[in-house]
Every structure is written in C-alpha cells, then in structure tokens.
Amino acid sequence: MKKTATTGVPRRIFLGAAITAAGLALSGCGGGSSPSAGGNVELNFVYWGDSNRAKMTDAAIKIFEEKNPGITVKSEYQDSGPYADKLATRFAGGNPPDVLNMANRSLLEYAQRGTLADLKSLPEIDLANIPATIQSRGEVDGKLYGLATGVTTIGMVVNKTITDQAGVTIPDDKTWSWEDYAKFATEVTQKTGGKIYGAGYDVATETGPILFARQRGEDFYTKDNKLGVSEETIREWFQYSVDLRNAGGYPPAGFFEQIGGSPAQSYLAKGTVASQIIPINNFKGYNEASGGNLVLLRMPGETTGERRGYSADPSMLWSIAAKSKHPKEAAKLLNFLINDADGAVETLTQRGVPINPDVADAIKPKLGKDDTAFVDMVAAIQEDELAPAYVYPKGASVVADTLKQLATEVEFGRITPADAAKTFLEKSNAAINK
Amino acid sequence: MSVLTKQAPGAAAALASGGPGKLRRGTARRKNQRSGYLFLLPWFLGMLFTIIPFFASLYLAFTDYNLFTEPNFVGLANFQAMIEDPRLWQSLKVTFIYTFVSVPISLAVALLIALVLNRGLQGLAIYRSIYYLPSLLGGSVAIVMLWRYIFGNDGIVNGFLGLFGIAGPAWVTDPDFSLSTLIVLNVWTFGSPMVIFLAGLRQVPTMYYEAASIDGASRWRQFRSITIPLISPIIFFNLIMQLIGSFQTFTQGYVMSGGTGGPADSTLFYNLYLYQKGFTEFEMGYASAMAWLLLMIIAIFTAINFIASKFWVFYDN
Numbered sequence: 211m212k213k214t215a216t217t218g219v220p221r222r223i224f225l226g227a228a229i230t231a232a233g234l235a236l237s238g239c240g241g242g243s244s245p246s247a248g249g250n251v252e253l254n255f256v257y258w259g260d261s262n263r264a265k266m267t268d269a270a271i272k273i274f275e276e277k278n279p280g281i282t283v284k285s286e287y288q289d290s291g292p293y294a295d296k297l298a299t300r301f302a303g304g305n306p307p308d309v310l311n312m313a314n315r316s317l318l319e320y321a322q323r324g325t326l327a328d329l330k331s332l333p334e335i336d337l338a339n340i341p342a343t344i345q346s347r348g349e350v351d352g353k354l355y356g357l358a359t360g361v362t363t364i365g366m367v368v369n370k371t372i373t374d375q376a377g378v379t380i381p382d383d384k385t386w387s388w389e390d391y392a393k394f395a396t397e398v399t400q401k402t403g404g405k406i407y408g409a410g411y412d413v414a415t416e417t418g419p420i421l422f423a424r425q426r427g428e429d430f431y432t433k434d435n436k437l438g439v440s441e442e443t444i445r446e447w448f449q450y451s452v453d454l455r456n457a458g459g460y461p462p463a464g465f466f467e468q469i470g471g472s473p474a475q476s477y478l479a480k481g482t483v484a485s486q487i488i489p490i491n492n493f494k495g496y497n498e499a500s501g502g503n504l505v506l507l508r509m510p511g512e513t514t515g516e517r518r519g520y521s522a523d524p525s526m527l528w529s530i531a532a533k534s535k536h537p538k539e540a541a542k543l544l545n546f547l548i549n550d551a552d553g554a555v556e557t558l559t560q561r562g563v564p565i566n567p568d569v570a571d572a573i574k575p576k577l578g579k580d581d582t583a584f585v586d587m588v589a590a591i592q593e594d595e596l597a598p599a600y601v602y603p604k605g606a607s608v609v610a611d612t613l614k615q616l617a618t619e620v621e622f623g624r625i626t627p628a629d630a631a632k633t634f635l636e637k638s639n640a641a642i643n644k
Numbered sequence: 645m646s647v648l649t650k651q652a653p654g655a656a657a658a659l660a661s662g663g664p665g666k667l668r669r670g671t672a673r674r675k676n677q678r679s680g681y682l683f684l685l686p687w688f689l690g691m692l693f694t695i696i697p698f699f700a701s702l703y704l705a706f707t708d709y710n711l712f713t714e715p716n717f718v719g720l721a722n723f724q725a726m727i728e729d730p731r732l733w734q735s736l737k738v739t740f741i742y743t744f745v746s747v748p749i750s751l752a753v754a755l756l757i758a759l760v761l762n763r764g765l766q767g768l769a770i771y772r773s774i775y776y777l778p779s780l781l782g783g784s785v786a787i788v789m790l791w792r793y794i795f796g797n798d799g800i801v802n803g804f805l806g807l808f809g810i811a812g813p814a815w816v817t818d819p820d821f822s823l824s825t826l827i828v829l830n831v832w833t834f835g836s837p838m839v840i841f842l843a844g845l846r847q848v849p850t851m852y853y854e855a856a857s858i859d860g861a862s863r864w865r866q867f868r869s870i871t872i873p874l875i876s877p878i879i880f881f882n883l884i885m886q887l888i889g890s891f892q893t894f895t896q897g898y899v900m901s902g903g904t905g906g907p908a909d910s911t912l913f914y915n916l917y918l919y920q921k922g923f924t925e926f927e928m929g930y931a932s933a934m935a936w937l938l939l940m941i942i943a944i945f946t947a948i949n950f951i952a953s954k955f956w957v958f959y960d961n
Contacts, residue, residue: 298924323712622818622908624819
C-alpha cells in the first residue's frame with residue numbers, strides 16, 4: 211500500500227481502486243459460506259431460503275464435512291425468485307452447481323433437457339427407506355431426477371387472539387366447508403368493525419387451486435403431465451374470492467401489496483388479517499411472527515367435496531447436475547441430506563418432514579411445539595386415503611405466472627371469473643403442450 | 645451539441661500541426677498517441693464483451709435456442725411468433741406509454757429547474773447536486789423499493805391525500821395506476837438532462853437578452869425567441885438520450901413487480917418481458933429476436949428524430 215502511494219499513482223485513482231475492491235468484496239458476501247479449504251474435492255451446493263435456514267443448513271454441512279474428510283462444501287443461498295433465474299443461467303453457461311434445490315414446477319423443464327443426473331444410477335444414494343410415493347414425485351420417464359427435501363402440505367392458520375377478542379368461534383376444521391370458512395371470515399370482519407379482515411389467503415398461488423380441484427375430483431396436473439383442471443373449477447375458485455370480498459370477509463382490491471414474502475412481512479404478522487393459507491412447514495415461523503397464538507387447521511372442504519383434496523407433497527426437491535464433475539461426492543451429500551439423522555437434527559423440519567421415516571422419528575423428540583404440530587398434521591392427513599399426485603408438467607412456471615396475472619385482473623374487476631377461467635385454460639394449455 | 649463540438653476545431657488543429665520542430669514534436673506525438681491508445685485499451689477490451697454477444701444474439705434470433713441444448717436454425721419462426729404473442733404487444737404498449745409520457749414531462753421539468761438555477765443563485769453547486777442526485781439513484785433497486793413504500797397503501801402519498809379526506813388508490817397494486825407511479829419515478833430523475841441544460845443555458849450570450857430588453861421584448865418572448873432556438877441542439881441531444889434510455893427500461897419494472905411485470909402485466913416493460921422469455925421460460929432464441937426488434941424500433945425513432953430535427957434544431961455556427 212505504501213509503495214503504491216509513493217510511486218505517484220494519483221491518490222484519487224488509488225482510492226477509486228480501493229473502493230472498487232471493497233465493493234467487490236461486499237458483493238461477494240451475498241450469503242454463502244466456504245468452510246476450511248484444503249479438501250480434495252470441493253462441491254458447490256445451492257438452495258433457496260432465508261438466513262435462518264442457511265444457519266441450520268451450515269450446521270448440517272459441517273457435520274457432513276466431518277464425516278467425509280476430503281470433501282468441502284461451498285454453499286450459496288438466495289430468495290427463491292432470483293435463485294431460479296441464477297440457476298437457469300448457470301446451467302446455460304455450462305457451470306451448474308453439483309447439488310441443488312429444485313422447485314416442483316421446474317423439475318420437468320430441467321429433467322427433459324438432460325441437465326439432471328439419474329439418482330438411481332448413483333449407488334451412494336440409499337433409497338431403501340424412501341417411500342415409493344415420494345420417489346414418484348421426482349420421476350420422469352422412469353428415471354429419478356429429484357428427491358423431496360421433505361414432505362409438506364398447505365393448511366389454514368387462524369390468529370386466535372383476534373377471534374377471541376372478536377368473540378368468533380373457529381369452526382371444526384375436520385368437517386368445515388368452504389361456506390363455513392366464508393361465514394367465519396365475514397363474521398370476523400364484522401365483529402372487528404372492519405379493522406381486521408377474516409380471510410387473507412393468497413388466490414394466486416397454485417397450491418390453493420390444486421387442492422380445490424382435487425376436492426372436486428379433478429387433477430390439476432394429470433399423470434401424463436397435462437392440465438386436468440376444468441374451466442368450471444377455476445371459475446369457482448375465482449368466484450369464491452370475489453363473493454368473499456363482496457361480503458366483506460376478504461380485503462378490498464389492492465390491499466395486498468406483497469405476497470410471498472417472509473412470515474415477518476406477512477399480513478398475518480401485521481395483524482390486519484385473521485387467517486391465511488400457508489405451506490405448513492412454515493407454521494413455526496408464522497406463529498413466532500404473529501404473536502404465538504396461531505392455530506393450525508386443515509383446509510376447508512376436505513369432507514364436503516367429492517374426495518379429499520390433500521396430498522403429501524415435496525416442499526422442494528434435491529437434484530444433482532448431470533454435468534457435475536464429482537457425481538460420487540455429490541451423491542454422498544444428497545444421501546446425507548435425506549438419510550442422515552445427525553444432519554437432520556440440525557435442519558429439523560425446515561424443508562418439510564424428512565422423507566426417510568427413521569430420520570423423521572429420530573428428530574421428533576428435538577422438535578418444538580409448533581414443528582410438532584406440523585409433523586403431526588402431515589401424519590394425520592396421511593392416515594386417510596389420499597388420491598395420487600403427480601410431477602408438475604413442463605410449462606408449469608408459465609401456468610403459475612398466468613394464474614397470478616388473472617387473479618389480479620379478477621381482483622380489480624377488469625375481467626369476470628368466467629372469462630378469467632377461459633383465458634387461464636387457453637394460456638396454460640398452450641404453454642404445456644408447446 | 646454546439647457546446648460539445650466547439651472545442652473540436654482547436655483539438656483538430658493541435659493534432660494536425662506537425663510543422664516546425666519536427667523531430668522533437670514527432671516523438672512527443674508518438675508518445676502521446678501511444679498513451680492515447682493505452683487509455684483506449686480498456687474500451688477496446690470492453691467492446692469485445694459487447695461485440696461477441698451482439699453477433700451471437702443476431703444468430704440466435706433465428707434459432708430455437710433454449711439455453712440447454714444446441715440451437716437449431718428455425719428461420720423467421722421467432723419473428724412470426726412475435727406477431728401472435730399478446731404479451732409482446734402488451735409489453736410494447738407499456739413501453740411506448742411510459743416513453744411518450746415520461747420523456748416530454750421529464751425534459752420539461754429538467755429545463756424548468758435549469759432555468760431557475762441559471763439565474764445566478766447563491767450556492768448553485770449545492771442545488772445542482774441535490775437535483776442531480778436522484779438521476780444517479782433512480783434506476784437503483786433501493787430507490788424503487790423506497791418508491792414502493794412511498795406509494796404504498798400506508799405510504800406518505802396516501803397519508804398526505806388522507807389529510808384532505810381523499811382515499812388514494814392502490815398506486816402500486818392497482819393495474820390502472822402502477823405504470824403512472826413508475827412514470828412519476830422517472831420524471832423525478834430529471835437530474836442528468838438538467839445538468840446538460842444548465843451547461844447549455846450558460847453558453848447563451850447575454851448580449852442577446854440585453855438587446856432584446858432594449859427592444860422591449862417580454863421575458864416569455866425572450867425565452868421563446870432566444871433561449872429555445874439557441875439551446876435547441878441541447879434539447880435535441882437530451883431528447884434522443886432520454887428516448888433511448890426509456891425504451892430500455894428494466895430495473896424499475898423488475899423491482900416494482902418482483903420480476904413479474906404485474907399487476908396484470910401493467911408494468912411489463914419490453915426489456916422485462918425479454919428477460920422473462922430468456923431466463924424464466926428458457927426461450928433464448930425468441931428473446932434474442934426480441935432484442936433485435938427493440939434495436940430496430942430505437943433506430944427508427946432516432947432516425948425520425950434526426951430528420952425532424954432539421955425543422956426545429958438551430959445550430960448557431
């Protein structure tokens with residue numbers, strides 16, 4: 211440093227260079243960790259999530275590295291949106307990560323392009339304890355391209371502090387219908403003088419209509435990877451939210467400005483809505499953010515429809531890139547993630563209930579109250595007979611975007627639910643059949 | 645532009661004069677040239693990163709490249725598909741509305757503020773910096789996030805309207821208002837054209853105004869007949885730059901809508917849709933074709949402006 215200054219490089223340029231270097235260093239620390247170097251093989255491991263999830267994952271990775279000398283893991287994490295974009299560019303650039311998080315809706319797009327490794331061809335991965343129904347959710351054309359990180363489903367959470375103050379009884383979730391939910395939500399809004407809305411669920415996320423379609427005897431996505439939902443069902447789904455808004459149970463158009471953020475940013479946490487649909491592996495996070503008095507309920511309509519709508523779904527998947535330079539070591543890491551109880555004790559149910567039942571049993575005593583409620587509910591749901599669920603088709607991300615867009619059009623009354631349903635089917639089918 | 649080109653003759657003369665004292669001057673010149681090229685080197689290297697993708701995208705525009713497998717030549721199929729793509733038309737509509745509303749307004753605001761600042765205020769440098777600052781930040785993620793809060797349901801804009809008993813709309817989430825919120829953001833970043841206007845205004849000789857006041861011309865008349873014609877090259881330059889910049893808008897739309905172009909595609913800027921096609925739907929061939937369409941659109945509008953400029957831009961020399 212001293213030398214540079216005395217050889218006459220103008221101070222301004224030198225300062226500029228220093229600031230640039232500092233900037234580069236800063237931009238490099240966007241999450242991620244690279245524990246002690248020196249191993250023979252370095253694996254690149256990427257996933258989406260928040261810093262809390264990263265902390266738990268780092269702890270598990272440390273155990274993996276201790277158990278597997280000679281392998282170091284360089285991990286990176288991001289929010290799910292930017293994660294998906296970055297993953298695509300990395301694959302396109304021929305520099306994919308070794309082990310990665312895959313979304314249900316993207317699996318087929320990647321698998322059918324030959325970018326993922328067949329996990330059955332890697333003997334390091336022990337599938338003996340993994341239920342066939344779980345494996346099927348990562349299978350494409352008879353090959354296994356993804357394994358669930360854990361199992362989850364959606365549920366309704368209600369803030370009991372609000373309903374108690376308003377003097378509204380929460381209906382029995384074992385038998386409640388969609389009408390019961392609407393009545394309940396409307397009552398909450400009325401009794402709080404319109405300060406708090408009874409319902410605050412997200413119309414535009416596909417997990418809602420998927421369950422709704424199953425209750426009506428339809429498969430949103432079918433076994434042969436097509437769109438199976440009827441126009442009538444989508445119309446009903448939109449119509450339900452319109453009616454609920456008109457009745458006052460659901461907030462007015464434009465109320466929700468940010469959907470899909472962290473539990474702390476949710477409207478449930480802000481206390482402006484009394485209930486919300488969530489992926490229930492996040493129950494703990496929502497409960498902590500919302501004052502600790504949330505109750506976890508089953509979705510409405512489970513006993514009043516044609517059949518059960520629930521399915522035990524992969525919350526996300528683990529995959530290995532076909533181009534990984536270290537498939538053996540990558541397979542070891544993936545095997546660790548699904549089968550190792552010591553690692554699972556660190557991550558608990560962050561990514562759903564572990565798919566290996568032995569691992570799930572092993573971590574059970576370590577779980578807190580909220581996580582136990584989640585695990586128990588997933589188990590209780592699976593006691594009943596559930597209809598099979600399938601891999602999302604190619605084009606599922608376009609379907610998700612289309613749903614979002616049409617939900618907004620319906621919200622602001624720019625289009626009728628009937629027209630929205632018609633457009634939804636047209637656009638989705640076009641994307642899937644392309 | 646007169647300001648920018650005025651120095652050119654002098655510089656050219658300096659370069660051309662190799663006359664007396666040849667030897668010494670010759671080596672000095674070579675030395676100067678060498679360091680000149682040295683300083684240009686980063687630009688040349690940078691150009692490689694522009695030129696290669698430039699031609700690659702031209703080729704890819706005629707293929708079905710999907711990022712993962714080898715591209716196949718498909719002729720004009722991508723361009724044909726564009727005609728039938730409703731979202732492409734929507735993105736063009738959004739981009740055109742944004743450009744044709746925000747560019748004239750932001751130029752007018754920039755000129756107005758420049759005129760005010762040109763009246764010999766004390767602490768001009770401070771004011772100039774204050775007004776210039778937003779244009780450095782306007783395209784940045786943080787400012788767009790801030791904008792979301794300012795115009796949010798609980799934001800200060802609706803809070804202010806509430807003081808007068810007006811229930812403001814959902815500026816960010818209502819598809820009828822979301823684009824106008826971004827237009828306001830763009831107008832707010834008038835700083836860089838303003839600084840250029842200010843430089844232009846300083847070049848207008850004061851004797852013209854003195855002569856005009858003696859003849860009894862009003863201030864408005866002076867502005868119309870002296871200021872506007874004399875700075876018309878500057879207006880022209882700013883217009884072209886703003887036009888090109890706003891056709892290429894991306895960050896504002898991306899951040900405001902979380903990458904979706906929503907609500908209901910109301911902020912689906914052309915470049916945002918291009919990005920979605922390329923990186924979320926993996927249709928890089930189509931996205932490349934879109935990039936070339938945008939280049940053509942910008943080229944056409946720039947050409948129209950250059951032709952039209954003959955009728956209103958006045959070059960003093």
